[in-house]
Amino acid sequence: MLELDDIQHFLMTRPHALAARYEFLSFRTPQSARIWLNGILDKVGTTRSVRAADEHDMRWVTVAFTWQGLLATGVEDSSLATFPDEFREGMAARAEILGDIGRNGPKHWIGELASNELHAILILFARDVEQRDRSVRDYEEFLAQCDGAERLSFLNLEAIPPYEYSHDHFGYRDRLSQCVVAGTDEVANPGSGPPLKAGEFFLGYPDEDGDGPRLPHPEILSRNGSYLAYRRLQEHVGTFRAFLEQHGKTREEQELIAAKLMGRWRSGAPLVLAPERDDPELGADPLRNNNFNYKTMDPHGYAVPLGSHIRRMNPRDTAVNMNRRRMIRRGGTYGPHLPEGAPEDGVERGIAAFIGCASLVRQFEFAQNVWVNDPKFHELDHERDPIIGTHDGTYQMTIPKRPVRRRLTGLPSFTTVRGGAYFFLPGIRALRFLASGARA
């Protein structure tokens, strides 16, 4: 039975938010961490409380810690040593595994995200910018009273037009393929696969392989917790649009190129179901827009190229042990909208997202290392994920087509990693344990 009173709501609910704020923190002393946490605890929503609340009640926040952060709150070494290696090392130390090299590398990261001084994150979702800014003012007053708790950096997130549906700066509709956790009353959209055992996302429950891994000690700290991989990904909208113009003579051809890179039209309509032309009605229909497979419906990639983004991030029935690789994604867009036709203005914009899972190495790092950046994924040759892969201008993309395939060469980087971190998202009892300074 899932402990919905203890699991933070972050990975279980999806608030109707048009704005958000991420606050990155550092604690000078364990005492300062405890004071800060005690002051914030009653604002941290559980899955049950947030589900029961009015959907416009957006006062809930989420709190998560880096391994250095757990150390900073005073968790004992013997306990810290029981957390998995990848979490202990942190994302910056494992950059090479993730493909975060060159200008994606930690030495270029901003907001102190690569620093060992990064201890915690506070995530606030708000109905709109006004509500967010009001909450931030309240928070700043509170933070000023917490001597030794310091803001390292922050990021404001805002939805971009059109506001009717969620999408990124490139214009791709988002949040289309969501996994559902078994034991909740959520119903998966057709094509999203069967509900997955809770242990794939929350520690202390059976997973798709059995009883689940051993919990880090003490159990009160780890049970009902999850790991979060945070990625701040700049989207180079000007580069992206120029690429489409370079490779497509007409507006229709450009849209098709955009669709082939993603595997879906920007409306969200999947190429498997709408291979020739866009179908915005299909893209907006949650009962249809994810209901497809690859093995029988598009085995050779004539609709969705084998190396396209969605085929790499979720190969569906063409990869083994898929149930062990699924993740829950949360996040949103930051930076100003770049209107269609406007020249690149050099302002940073992108998506800042969290990938939630029970094992960073088995789920997030696997996806990044094997699916996103493997040049030989699905027997391809010198290709990487066209949207989020690590690019140096030499990779290509094959678009199967009759009678002759098309090959796009010299793919530029459409995105750059501007920062990232591994966090542990504790349950409510664990937060109280940390706030109390108790020892196991």
Add this chain to the structure above:
Amino acid sequence: MSQASQSHDWTKPAAIAIPKEGFFTPERGRYGPVFPQTPANYGFSIIARVKPGREQAIREYGKTIEEAVKADPAVLAPLKLHYLRWLLFDIGSGLHFMYQGIFDTDFDKYVEDALVLFAQTGITTVFVNLEGWPEDWQANAPAVIQFFRDHQCPSFLEYGEYPYVSADEIKKALRVKDLFSQMLDQMQ
């Protein structure tokens, strides 16, 4: 006929001498250094000492695998194997087990997928008969992967008569050959 790889010519046999550590330049993988693809693809040679009195159990496990593949020829497909070779030998320092595999995925992914296979088939593993195998293997995948890495003896030479070609590509080529053959038969 398609090329196996833009950078490798399958028609040209290739050999490669490998440094002692098993790689040319250190590259970090998820659980340790990445062992590179060679003309003989990815693979490993795991060598571990057998627990006393377990020889027969290991030999019988050969039959278990034979039966499993007979019952479901695709049972090992997730591992992307070309070949498996299991050996038992004693050259004066006790009985040892050697597990040689040649496959098309990286080392860590192979071991992860193998562990899922053990769990899915509900059978125990031959490795419980080896010294050093983690007691808590069912709940401790990282320890199992570490066991494989600790007992891996990297090759110092690998050769491929048709280098860098994957099992899927070979099967594809053979399928095309069969189809051509059938087509020619039909035209008689």
